[in-house]
Amino acid sequence: MRFFMIDKITSWDVGTSAEGIKNITLSEDFFNDHFPRRPIMPGVLILESLAQLSGLLLETTAEQIYNLKIKALLTLLEKSKFRHIAKPGDVLNLKTTIVSIHEDSGRVKVKASIKEKIAVESDMIFIFVKFDDPYLERKREKLLDYWLEGIK
Numbered sequence: 191m192r193f194f195m196i197d198k199i200t201s202w203d204v205g206t207s208a209e210g211i212k213n214i215t216l217s218e219d220f221f222n223d224h225f226p227r228r229p230i231m232p233g234v235l236i237l238e239s240l241a242q243l244s245g246l247l248l249e250t251t252a253e254q255i256y257n258l259k260i261k262a263l264l265t266l267l268e269k270s271k272f273r274h275i276a277k278p279g280d281v282l283n284l285k286t287t288i289v290s291i292h293e294d295s296g297r298v299k300v301k302a303s304i305k306e307k308i309a310v311e312s313d314m315i316f317i318f319v320k321f322d323d324p325y326l327e328r329k330r331e332k333l334l335d336y337w338l339e340g341i342k
Contacts, residue, residue: 195239
């Protein structure tokens with residue numbers, strides 16, 4: 191993955207919910223074109239940050255509940271609403287809550303906010319695919335340990 195859209199996980203309750211932050215800086219590549227002289231974080235990248243946090247939570251939950259090594263793949267967005275723009279200097283507060291999880295899929299409700307203003311909210315549905323690559327699993331675990339430092 192080229193973009194890691196999470197800077198820190200601040201709350202981690204496997205099977206239930208997670209929270210994290212994304213610090214938005216002017217040095218992000220996407221600001222070169224979105225938009226010159228009025229940089230705004232693309233809504234799809236806010237959704238990506240929420241999907242990354244949600245995918246990690248669903249993968250860890252599926253491993254605990256079903257003893258499955260899976261990769262959560264986003265397949266459907268429902269009720270997505272973009273309410274407030276995100277710009278350099280803002281901190282996105284990310285929140286994901288598991289609505290349901292099964293052996294083959296999971297559903298979450300997500301929200302990104304800036305201070306008290308909701309920027310984006312959506313429902314996301316993921317499918318699970320079997321994941322058996324020890325090298326990539328070690329990299330994922332190292333990254334998750336980094337993001338969870340101090341709360342795990």
